[in-house]
Amino acid sequence: MKTIELKELLMDMSVLEKIGQLVQFSGEFFESQDVTYGPQQKLGISQEIVDLAGSVLNVTGAETTRKIQMNQMAKQPHHIPMLFMSDIIYGYKTIYPNPLGLGATWNPELVAQACEMAAKEAAASGNHVTFAPMVDVIHDARWGRCLESPGEDPILNSSIAQAMVYGFQKNLSTGSGQIACLKHFAAYGGVEAGREYNTVDMSMSNLFQNYLPPYKAAIDAGCKMIMTSLSSLNGIPCTADSWLLKDILREKWGFDGVIISDYAAIRELVSHGVAIDNKEASLKALMAGVDIDMQSSCYSNELESLVTDGILDEDKITEAAWKVLKLKNELGLFENPFYGASKKLEDKNILSQENRKLARNLCEESLVLLKNDNNVLPLDITKKIALLGPYADCQDMLGMWAVHADNSKTVTLKDGIKKYLGSNLNCTKGVDLVDDIKYLQGMWDFTSEEVQDILSASKNNASEMNVALTLAKESDYVVIAVGEQSKESGEAASKTNLHLSDSQIELIDKVHKLNKKIVLIVISGRPLVLEDILEKVDALLYAWFPGTEAGDAIANILFGKVSPSGRLSISFPRNEGQLPIYYSQLPTGRPANSNSARFTSRYIDSQLDPLFPFGYGLSYSEVRYKDVQLSKATYSVDEELEIQITLVNEGVKSVKEVIQVYFNDPVASLSQPVKRLVAFKKVKVDAQKQYKLIISIPSYKLKFFNNKGDAVFEKGTFNIYVGRNVHDCIKLSCEYI
Ligand code: BGC
Numbered sequence: 001m002k003t004i005e006l007k008e009l010l011m012d013m014s015v016l017e018k019i020g021q022l023v024q025f026s027g028e029f030f031e032s033q034d035v036t037y038g039p040q041q042k043l044g045i046s047q048e049i050v051d052l053a054g055s056v057l058n059v060t061g062a063e064t065t066r067k068i069q070m071n072q073m074a075k076q077p078h079h080i081p082m083l084f085m086s087d088i089i090y091g092y093k094t095i096y097p098n099p100l101g102l103g104a105t106w107n108p109e110l111v112a113q114a115c116e117m118a119a120k121e122a123a124a125s126g127n128h129v130t131f132a133p134m135v136d137v138i139h140d141a142r143w144g145r146c147l148e149s150p151g152e153d154p155i156l157n158s159s160i161a162q163a164m165v166y167g168f169q170k171n172l173s174t175g176s177g178q179i180a181c182l183k184h185f186a187a188y189g190g191v192e193a194g195r196e197y198n199t200v201d202m203s204m205s206n207l208f209q210n211y212l213p214p215y216k217a218a219i220d221a222g223c224k225m226i227m228t229s230l231s232s233l234n235g236i237p238c239t240a241d242s243w244l245l246k247d248i249l250r251e252k253w254g255f256d257g258v259i260i261s262d263y264a265a266i267r268e269l270v271s272h273g274v275a276i277d278n279k280e281a282s283l284k285a286l287m288a289g290v291d292i293d294m295q296s297s298c299y300s301n302e303l304e305s306l307v308t309d310g311i312l313d314e315d316k317i318t319e320a321a322w323k324v325l326k327l328k329n330e331l332g333l334f335e336n337p338f339y340g341a342s343k344k345l346e347d348k349n350i351l352s353q354e355n356r357k358l359a360r361n362l363c364e365e366s367l368v369l370l371k372n373d374n375n376v377l378p379l380d381i382t383k384k385i386a387l388l389g390p391y392a393d394c395q396d397m398l399g400m401w402a403v404h405a406d407n408s409k410t411v412t413l414k415d416g417i418k419k420y421l422g423s424n425l426n427c428t429k430g431v432d433l434v435d436d437i438k439y440l441q442g443m444w445d446f447t448s449e450e451v452q453d454i455l456s457a458s459k460n461n462a463s464e465m466n467v468a469l470t471l472a473k474e475s476d477y478v479v480i481a482v483g484e485q486s487k488e489s490g491e492a493a494s495k496t497n498l499h500l501s502d503s504q505i506e507l508i509d510k511v512h513k514l515n516k517k518i519v520l521i522v523i524s525g526r527p528l529v530l531e532d533i534l535e536k537v538d539a540l541l542y543a544w545f546p547g548t549e550a551g552d553a554i555a556n557i558l559f560g561k562v563s564p565s566g567r568l569s570i571s572f573p574r575n576e577g578q579l580p581i582y583y584s585q586l587p588t589g590r591p592a593n594s595n596s597a598r599f600t601s602r603y604i605d606s607q608l609d610p611l612f613p614f615g616y617g618l619s620y621s622e623v624r625y626k627d628v629q630l631s632k633a634t635y636s637v638d639e640e641l642e643i644q645i646t647l648v649n650e651g652v653k654s655v656k657e658v659i660q661v662y663f664n665d666p667v668a669s670l671s672q673p674v675k676r677l678v679a680f681k682k683v684k685v686d687a688q689k690q691y692k693l694i695i696s697i698p699s700y701k702l703k704f705f706n707n708k709g710d711a712v713f714e715k716g717t718f719n720i721y722v723g724r725n726v727h728d729c730i731k732l733s734c735e736y737i
Pocket of ligand 1: 058087131183230262263491
């Protein structure tokens with residue numbers, strides 16, 4: 001539709017019709033025929049506003065979306081199509097690893113391809129907007145939403161954020177893309193004590209330097225929608241924060257897309273204690289710049305009377321409705337309200353061999369080898385191998401946010417390993433993921449069948465364990481696959497205990513006592529505390545929630561078809577007491593390595609450093625860094641700093657190395673982090689080969705943010721660190737004059 005026609009449409013709409021464009025409800029509102037007792041009654045809203053609603057949440061399927069779209073358009077005076085929005089966080093039906101795994105790939109190009117694939121699948125099912133990327137920087141593994149974020153670093157998160165936006169939105173014009181809705185704005189990852197929905201309080205410098213860059217990067221990449229955070233920032237709930245939404249997002253960053261609240265976040269302004277009732281909450285949110293109210297009765301029930309009472313200018317509603325209409329028009333919905341929805345395309349594209357292959361490649365690159373004593377991996381197929389543990393033969397490996405996927409499509413570890421070993425593989429569960437039924441029931445509303453299934457080994461504990469130990473005794477190597485139950489990570493899954501369950505630890509202990517070589521695979525949505533079991537295993541492979549192709553990807557790594565190339569995008573704590581933990585800390589006046597043993601910044605009962613640092617991960621050949629040098633000792637501000645690097649692979653396997661470049665500004669007007677990632681590159685180095693490259697860094701990347709939120713560059717000495725992880729680097733220095 002031409003802009004002028006769209007404007008005419010807007011001018012012709014009643015206030016209530018425009019309000020309709022600003023509300024979003026879940027699918028049950030549209031599928032239900034029952035007006036009196038339906039979900040709208042629960043929320044206290046009228047059928048009239050449901051019929052005028054401009055968007056719907058988490059409904060997919062070509063046939064369903066087409067039907068709902070047709071019905072809804074027929075009811076509306078101007079027959080305006082709805083937007084279908086869903087959580088396609090790490091795949092729609094073909095699931096790739098959860099975002100911590102995406103971060104661990106350090107491969108934005110591959111991530112972009114995966115998002116493009118997910119967008120095609122979702123578009124065929126009639127979806128238009130995905131609530132991704134989630135790019136909240138995280139420092140605390142207690143927070144269950146670690147699962148959804150690429151990691152702890154603003155530069156890595158920015159790069160993954162851009163790749164995701166690019167991938168999702170690449171094919172928008174051909175009916176096979178998805179509008180990316182960035183979230184959760186802003187700094188949700190900084191919730192105190194890792195507790196879900198909790199407060200965020202931080203300095204401006206910290207906010208601008210460490211938390212805001214990934215959102216900004218996504219917006220610079222053209223992201224068309226953004227979701228507010230459920231949390232408050234420095235005392236103001238983000239959904240009512242006009243400084244954040246207007247001054248920063250719209251004015252400073254030039255964002256002109258649509259702002260949507262998170263689920264019921266407008267109503268929650270009352271619980272946050274900044275609004276007396278839903279009316280005030282609605283006024284505050286709209287005035288702060290929130291265009292769409294997700295799943296609350298605020299905008300639908302309050303905005304009209306705010307206008308008639310003369311409190312709210314109708315223009316504010318018109319402005320917000322205009323943004324929503326513009327977005328619909330950009331998708332071409334006025335010409336084709338069904339967008340990409342097609343049963344034929346669903347059948348053809350979803351879970352195709354091509355999509356599975358991409359998910360497999362991405363999964364392979366996301367797996368992080370954390371220990372490999374005496375090169376126990378790759379495994380020798382001629383040996384006798386037992387596969388034990390609750391994830392040995394389990395399809396529920398997709399994690400909480402794979403909400404549209406079907407576990408039954410997942411390749412299990414047993415299936416993957418069998419492709420190498422055939423009938424030589426012995427496999428049993430031994431123990432369950434969770435020991436405690438009360439914990440399980442408090443975690444999620446599981447059906448009784450699900451509970452039975454999750455606790456199937458405990459019913460029969462002693463004999464299950466015995467079978468497992470018998471298999472272990474008969475084998476040369478034991479692969480044990482353990483981790484978190486899929487609902488133990490994700491939204492509202494904050495935990496204070498990050499250890500494996502007792503029975504999983506017991507299984508590892510008992511197999512260890514048999515003197516067997518143990519390869520431990522951990523599947524989880526966050527870093528777990530593994531220090532105690534580390535010495536009991538020979539190899540440790542971290543797999544996140546690995547997705548649909550889990551079994552094949554993990555087997556390809558275990559048997560050496562592919563060399564591991566994942567690197568941690570988050571520091572692994574030794575214990576929960578170290579949290580929050582992240583590498584880019586500010587120096588203290590008394591660093592732990594200074595002379596006085598006691599009066600330094602340390603713990604008296606724990607080491608200070610993480611169990612595994614940011615950027616860490618092993619491969620099957622170690623790559624040596626040779627002749628690493630800067631092109632000059634002194635640079636002027638308008639010159640690019642150049643680092644020459646030669647990588648040497650002296651091993652027998654081709655590998656991918658992630659070169660990481662960090663810097664530190666040792667003397668500045670504001671204390672600066674001990675290290676900050678500034679560039680990275682993943683490169684393939686063939687066996688017995690060298691690879692030379694130059695990494696260039698413009699000086700603006702060495703700026704820091706002050707407490708006014710301004711980026712400043714202060715000349716002087718800079719330390720540059722080049723290496724394979726944040727702790728294992730070659731140090732160089734230069735001057736900026
Ligand atoms: C979550 C969002 C999600 C939304 C819609 C909320 O509870 O915080 O991340 O996109 O629900 O499902």
